[in-house]
Each structure stands twice: as structure tokens, then as C-alpha cells.
Amino acid sequence: MQHNPTATAIAAATLTLFLLTTPTTANNITKILEKYPQFSIFNHYLTVTHLAADINSRQTITVCVVEDKDMSDLLSKNLPINTIQNILSLHVLLDYYGAKKLHEITNGTALAATLYQATGSAPGASGFVNITDFKAGKVGFSAVDSPTTDAFFVKSVDEIPYNLSVIQISQILQSAEASAPTPSPAEMNLTSLMSKQGCKVFADTLSNSSDALKAFEDNIEGGLSVFCPADDVFKQFLPKFKNLTADEQTSLLCYHGIPVYQSMSMLKSNNGVMNTLATNGANKFDFVVQNDGQDITLQTKIVTAKITGTLVDEDPLVIYTVDKVLLPKELFKAEAPTPAPAPAPAAAPPKKSKSGKGKGNYASPPQPESPDSQPSDQVADQKGDAGFNGGRFVAAVALSLWLGLLSP
Template structure:
């Protein structure tokens, strides 16, 4: 490729760590003060959460001297993209380095994902490797930041979230979101199909203040990329005022993140924009807060009488013995169910939440591979972009 750029760097083996439990990249790097800046930027960009949420990974670390040049004059969003090139979604240890055929292997970097790559196929599920390299990997195409002046409505319109874009514009919530962008914001934008789904309330029956609260409920006052959502325990406070009844509770299954409101739930379907400190997701359903729509009712049990009912009279509405045994109690499947649902349908409504269909793993984006050319004899890693 004419646009390809080759960077050759000398490396030293910093540490190889194999653990049987979740790793913590911040703790691992903190043992070496010369990597403090690299460690700090992983935390600032929330890449540490993404690294910690993965199981098989190799981190190419830079010392403080290299980081000073690497980050000088660059916004945090650009630094994050460049640091993502230094995280390989594979595990390299001395044995594996020596066994690479012809000294060359094609691997994938974290930049290719938004935190929702496919499961680590064929990998040992509990390894992390940290290698120190002497020079950064630079991809010129990643040096441009989206910035806080991003056209949010254009991003939403292009992604099929025109209804949400129109609502935040007409209600004045767009201005609230724009003011929050410099400090950090996470936006969950329902798709146009989500607003047409069965059960979505008629927004025209809400007051202007309630519509504003509903829309603010779809945003967090902090930057939370996918890795952070996957590692979050407990509730997330939204921009909507009103305390706990406007909180979201995330859950994770594999690479799928689901948001629970107390009324309904929705899968995080894709990442529309990730430019630190702004991230915008699309979600499958409109998020309905408890404060406006009340708690989701528990499935109603089959009707029961306070006292035992007498056996039915053979003369009253009794089928002939040939058809059905007399006095036979109704089967559980025939008991009344709310809204005509069978009991098998009532335990939950999120059966599709863990489906990879249209999930974040399918987000279209730049595909960037790094060919890691390893010459063990000379201690050289040559990375071809």
C-alpha cells in the first residue's frame, strides 16, 4: 500500500504476567516509575478499563521520555486513538515470539474495536503481556480529533437516530448536551425504530419538562466508553435531575452491554462517536425512567382463591367422561396470564439483549491491522501500518 508507513522499534521485555483472575493494568505498570506517564494516559482515556475488561492482550508500553514527545500538543482524543495502536488483541510471550514463522505475524489492535470485539478465539483466557518499546507507533490518519465542536445532530441523523436528534433540538436539550461536551458526556441515542416500537409512550401527552427529563435520562455527565460500561458496578447517574429514579444500571454478557431503567431495558447497539471526552451510542429501545413511568410490575401469578374451592359439580358444566376427566384442575398453562401471555413468556423481555445482531461488534469503522515483524535474534519489532 502506498500509504503504508513502517516504524521499527527496539523492545525490551518488561514483564510477562499470567494470572487466573482479572488483571489490573494500572497496578502492573505502577511497579515501574518510568512508565508513569503511559499509565496515567491509559487512565485518563479510560483505556485501562478496556484493557482490564479483556482476557488475552499485549500492551506495548512507552517510557516517560517517549510519552512526552508522543503526547505533546495533541488533544486527549488523539492520544487515545494512538495509544489504542499499542494494545494488541493477542498474547505474546518469549516462547511465542521465538515460534513466529519467518519473524512476521499479523495481529489486531484495540483501535479496530470500540470495546466490542469478538470473543478471543482459540486464546488462553487469562493472559496479559506488557512489553516496553522505545518509540511510539504513529498512524497519521489518527492525528485529527473530532473535537468538542462535533455536529451532534449530523452524527445522529446519519446513524438513523433522526427522531432523537429532532427531539433534543426542539426541546433545547441539544444545548445542554453541547455545554457538557467539554467536561465529558455519554449519550444513548434510541434509533428511529425504537420510537416506533410497541409500548413506547405517547410523548405528546408529556409536559415539556417531562420530555426534557426523558431526553436528559439518555445521557451521563461523564465520558464512559464501552470498556468503562463493561466494568461499571452499580448504578449510573444520568443528566436528568431527580436522583435515583433517573439512574441506569448496566449489565454485561460477553461483549454486549445492556442498560436497565427499572421500567425497561435496552442493548447498547453501536458506537456512533468516540472522541474523548465525548461518546455517543445507539440503543435499541427508548429508555423509560421510573420517575416518569413507575416501576416495572412483576409478572402476576396465576389467580388463587383465599380458601379452597369445592370440587366442581358433575352436573355443572362438566364435560363427558370420554373427553376430559371430571374434576380435573386447570393446568398452569391455562391459568390466566397478563396481556394474554403464557407463563413461558413472562419471566423477561430481554431475550434478544445478548444477541450479537447489529451489536457493537458489527460497528462499521476503520480497519487497521498491524503486521508485527519480530526479529528475536536482534530484538527488533517492526510495525507496518
């Protein structure tokens, strides 16, 4: 049988297209670690701190787990849950590092960004981890703000190239910044948190509305989710906001919060109508949460906004950024759709030829002119000239006959 290179190329291209368009199944770090009981404590705190949901939502990631016996030092400090969240987020690398890659690091060292850095809570570069290949099978890990190597690679636990890698390290990474005491959500300055992370315009507007700000602050302890429009978005909206009455301004601001804690994973599983801080009755000032894959949208009757990031996620408080100002139907009317252009008038059907005979015998449509054909106006002129010259000839003949009769 002869080898057909064209057929082989087509087959390869088809296979590549199939692989690229086939959807991938999301990984579940909790279920993966459930197969390894020696990591049960680490797995438990991934769930309690809501880091598991964030890990599952990412496509390329490495989780550095620690055995239960090596978690005692961390737990003995009785740290608040949000501080434990910061420490464990330092163990989630935003890149794929399987066992093979760890032993083939270019120039022997690598600087890996972590989930701690991605949250925006890490001061400066404290959310990065140094990885060092010491050769002879030894690979070390240390936080950037740690003067010594904190932990060493033990083994690969589970790998899904090049998507998810779960590796075991010898102990918890040490970081003064990640371990620093953090205030509980109830002690946090809500507007200060938003101002520092790209939502200053919304935060300043909220600060100037005492009733709206009180509604937000009163709900933090019981659970609060805030949807904060980014600075450029809310800045463009300010002229319309200033045209609202004081009560309408309060309602619009309160429309950007819901009185319950909803993590990203909870929003994805709890699609449907959500009451807001502005809700004052049935079907008033609510919106619909809907997810499409990894994207989560908030749908009002006027706009559909997408969640673009997470500023804070520390139960019972979570603050998200959104790409549009949420507009309730109670305050705004939907814009009328632009009318479609009127259709062009239909062409009149061809007329029947007077000389035509038989069924369906219509006058032939005009045919394209040949290159040597003359314009129709010239043809008409020629016909007119012919008629004029013929008339002159008849008149001349008649005059000759009349003169002949008169002659003697």
C-alpha cells in the same frame, strides 16, 4: 496398583470443569506497569486517556509499551489528549501475542486489529497493525497506513497466557490517520457522531427537539454521558414517542443523558442513583446504575437496559449505546404482570366403603382392567338382562299353575 482409565477420565473431566467454572481475576494494566518505572509516561497516558479501563475490561489483549526515553517524539508535538488517545490505542492489539507466538507467526506475517479500530474512529482499515517475523529474533510492527516498518520487538515485559501480554517495542508507531488533529469534544457535532455509528434514529429525533438538543450541547464542556438507543430499538419505539406531548418528548430525550462524564470504569465503581438531564427535583427522572461483572445496566422503574458499546470516549464526553429505550416512571406505567392460570380444583378425597371396618378403611380405588375384562356398560347390561329373564321365568311358572287349576 492397577491403572483405572475410567477414574482417570472422571478426574480429568472434574479438573476441566473446575478450571472452566473458576472465575478469573481481572488484570490491571496500571498496576502491572507500576513495577516497571521505565514505562511510567506510557502508563500515565493510558490512565489519562481512559485506555487503561478499556484494556482491563478485555479478556484477551496485547499492550505494546514504549520506554520513557522513546516517548519524547510523541510528546514534543503538543497533540491534544484525544489525538494521543488514538495513537496509543493503536498500540493495544485485540489478540494475545506473547514472545513465543511472535516468532512463530504463520507465513511470517499477521494483521492484528487494535483498540483504535474497535472504537470506530479509525477510517477504513487504518486501525490495523502489520506484524512481520524477520527471523533471527527480529519482529517488526507497523501501522497499515505506514509505508515502512515503524518499530521492532524488544522484549516481553509480562505475560499471562493466553489472556494478557505486555511487550516492549522500540518506538511509537507512526500513523497519519491516528495522528490527524481531532476536534475537541466541545467542537464536535453530537448528533453527527451518533448518526455515523448506529444511532441515527435517536440523533434525528434529538435534532428535531431544540430544547432537548440545547440541554445536551450546553453540558458537553462541563461533562456529559449519553446513552443512545440503537437504531432498531428506537425505531420500534417511535409510535409511542409520537403519542407523548412536546414537553414529555423533551423529558424522555433528556432522560438519556447525565450531566457528568462517566467512563466505563467510573460507572462500574459508582453504582447507584444517577440524576439525568431531565431531573427537575428530588427523585425525579433518575435511574440506577448497576454492574454485574463486565455488564453495566441502567435500571428504571419500568425497564432495565444494558450498555452494549462505546461510540465516543473523550473526556469530558462519552457516548454509549444501550439495548432499550430508557422509560422514566414519570411518563410510563409498569405493565401489570400476566395473571397466573387458576389452579386445577383439588381432587375429592376417597369415600369410605359402606362395608369397610376399622380405622382408615376406605373403598379401594378403581383398578386397571385386565385385557380380557369387559367394559362396565356391558357388565351393567348383562345384569339387567339377567333380571329381565328371571322375571319371565317366574311369570311362566305362575301361568302354568293357574292353567292347571282351571283344567278338569
